[in-house]
Amino acid sequence: MIGKISIDLHKVSKTVNLAIPTLAILFFLAGWKLSYYFHFGTIAFALLTLINFFYMRVQTGHALLRNFGLMGQARYMMESIGPELRQYFFANDTEEKPFNRTERSEVYRKAKGVDSATSFGSQHEFDAREVKVRHSMYPILKDQQIPYSLTFGSERGIENTYTIDKPFIISAMSYGALGEKAVRSLARGAKKAGIPMNTGEGGYPKYHLDEGCDLIFQMGTAKFGVRNDDGTLNDAKLSELVNKDSIKMIEIKLSQGAKPGKGGLLPKEKITDEIAELRGVPKGKDVISPPFHPECVGAQNTVQFIAHVQQVSGLPVGIKLCVGRPAQLEELIVEMVAQNTFPDWISVDGSEGGTGAAPKAFIDSVGMPLYPALKTVNDLLSKHGARDKLKLLAAGKLVSPERQMVAFCLGADAVYSARGFMLALGCIQALQCGNNTCPVGITTHDPELQRGIDIDVKSDRVSNYVHNLQHDLEELLSAAGCRSVQELSFDHLYIPSESTLAPYVTR
Numbered sequence: 001m002i003g004k005i006s007i008d009l010h011k012v013s014k015t016v017n018l019a020i021p022t023l024a025i026l027f028f029l030a031g032w033k034l035s036y037y038f039h040f041g042t043i044a045f046a047l048l049t050l051i052n053f054f055y056m057r058v059q060t061g062h063a064l065l066r067n068f069g070l071m072g073q074a075r076y077m078m079e080s081i082g083p084e085l086r087q088y089f090f091a092n093d094t095e096e097k098p099f100n101r102t103e104r105s106e107v108y109r110k111a112k113g114v115d116s117a118t119s120f121g122s123q124h125e126f127d128a129r130e131v132k133v134r135h136s137m138y139p140i141l142k143d144q145q146i147p148y149s150l151t152f153g154s155e156r157g158i159e160n161t162y163t164i165d166k167p168f169i170i171s172a173m174s175y176g177a178l179g180e181k182a183v184r185s186l187a188r189g190a191k192k193a194g195i196p197m198n199t200g201e202g203g204y205p206k207y208h209l210d211e212g213c214d215l216i217f218q219m220g221t222a223k224f225g226v227r228n229d230d231g232t233l234n235d236a237k238l239s240e241l242v243n244k245d246s247i248k249m250i251e252i253k254l255s256q257g258a259k260p261g262k263g264g265l266l267p268k269e270k271i272t273d274e275i276a277e278l279r280g281v282p283k284g285k286d287v288i289s290p291p292f293h294p295e296c297v298g299a300q301n302t303v304q305f306i307a308h309v310q311q312v313s314g315l316p317v318g319i320k321l322c323v324g325r326p327a328q329l330e331e332l333i334v335e336m337v338a339q340n341t342f343p344d345w346i347s348v349d350g351s352e353g354g355t356g357a358a359p360k361a362f363i364d365s366v367g368m369p370l371y372p373a374l375k376t377v378n379d380l381l382s383k384h385g386a387r388d389k390l391k392l393l394a395a396g397k398l399v400s401p402e403r404q405m406v407a408f409c410l411g412a413d414a415v416y417s418a419r420g421f422m423l424a425l426g427c428i429q430a431l432q433c434g435n436n437t438c439p440v441g442i443t444t445h446d447p448e449l450q451r452g453i454d455i456d457v458k459s460d461r462v463s464n465y466v467h468n469l470q471h472d473l474e475e476l477l478s479a480a481g482c483r484s485v486q487e488l489s490f491d492h493l494y495i496p497s498e499s500t501l502a503p504y505v506t507r
């Protein structure tokens with residue numbers, strides 16, 4: 001009878017660790033007695049013996065190497081390529097995070113202009129969690145729809161209003177988090193698609209301006225590009241910047257979904273001479289932005305600061321935030337009403353949002369996810385009679401038309417996407433944005449890795465993606481029987497009991 005066969009790794013490693021010096025001795029004897037060619041083997045096994053001796057008897061930092069020697073090292077090697085192995089061979093189409101293969105493929109197909117019709121059945125959930133869009137019994141034809149148009153600043157009656165005619169905007173990603181070729185591809189793509197692009201908090205937007213698309217200049221908490229030495233706003237620098245034709249609007253970033261309550265982080269590996277100059281920071285150290293603007297330490301002065309930026313820039317000015325405690329948000333809205341000062345838009349960034357780099361605890365656990373956050377902001381604005389004083393933008397994994405539809409139903413007037421556009425550029429979700437080692441050249445400044453990006457090809461992908469999103473969105477609108485995204489409402493959503501939106505449904 002043959003007994004149970006199992007692998008005892010401890011015994012295997014003991015055998016290997018004994019075999020290595022034994023082989024070194026055997027090769028030595030063979031080289032001495034038979035042919036000196038065997039000494040190649042002697043050298044190789046002697047080296048491995050020395051390395052093993054170092055691991056098991058000298059170093060003290062790794063218990064695994066102390067106990068298992070070279071076999072322990074094999075574990076580290078396998079672990080380091082684990083993400084690739086799982087992504088290529090083992091993960092199924094709907095289980096990866098933050099975007100599973102089905103979601104990524106949809107963006108790739110849209111960016112390449114490949115038909116995204118699916119056969120046999122959906123891979124999505126039809127259990128008690130996923131929100132679905134309710135169609136109408138009386139759909140309308142696409143040519144019955146009202147062409148999309150949204151004007152920022154119209155509520156204040158300012159001279160420099162800005163109008164978009166597609167409901168998509170490339171969300172903030174700084175030059176710094178992204179490399180030059182990625183920024184150029186996005187900016188050129190935005191121009192081809194006829195949509196604006198947010199510069200992110202990277203300071204002077206040199207490459208964005210070069211490509212000539214419409215820009216939303218983002219003022220992060222460090223105010224790179226427009227700061228005084230003490231971190232406050234330098235009005236003169238802001239006025240000079242807004243003189244550039246391409247800069248259409250200003251966004252004050254109060255917080256970001258991936259790390260609310262924490263400032264931006266650009267790891268030192270990604271700080272080139274040029275980035276140090278554009279941001280006005282030293283090289284060789286991580287650049288950490290403060291968690292808040294020194295001008296904004298309460299509702300009253302936050303609203304005053306918005307008014308100040310509106311007055312200095314003369315442009316539409318919005319704020320970006322991730323919702324934390326609704327009571328604080330309400331206090332801010334009440335203050336806006338009291339001062340009769342409103343930002344021209346609020347960008348609601350869900351806690352599921354992405355980033356170039358952030359502490360894990362923040363990415364995983366701080367802030368409200370987009371859907372309930374958007375509903376909260378929309379409801380609070382309505383409650384205080386302020387909903388028609390400003391526009392509402394939304395960001396947080398809105399990479400597909402169906403997720404965007406949900407955002408519109410919850411009150412968004414237009415949607416932002418950052419990672420959707422990264423995927424359109426060919427991002428493979430290698431999760432290395434902070435290491436300067438992005439294998440497809442998007443979040444790196446390494447010229448060898450950026451070589452893979454052809455700006456013309458990639459900018460076409462960005463433009464195709466927008467075109468196909470718009471196509472699908474119009475189809476969904478028609479199915480819902482709506483002539484515009486403004487006609488969508490909460491009633492157009494089917495919300496199952498385990499959804500994060502369930503508490504908002506009166507049953």
Ligand SMILES: Cc1cc2nc3c(=O)[nH]c(=O)nc-3n(C[C@H](O)[C@H](O)[C@H](O)COP(=O)(O)O)c2cc1C
Pocket residue numbers: 171172173174177178199200201202218220253255256257320349350352353354355356395396397398399416417418419420433443
């Ligand atoms: C690489 C990268 C860099 C980012 N840089 C910024 C930034 O400079 N300022 C900011 O407000 N948000 C930044 N974000 C957040 C995005 O603008 C967006 O709010 C968030 O990722 C949600 O959108 P998404 O789910 O479509 O990616 C960054 C995101 C990524 C992935």
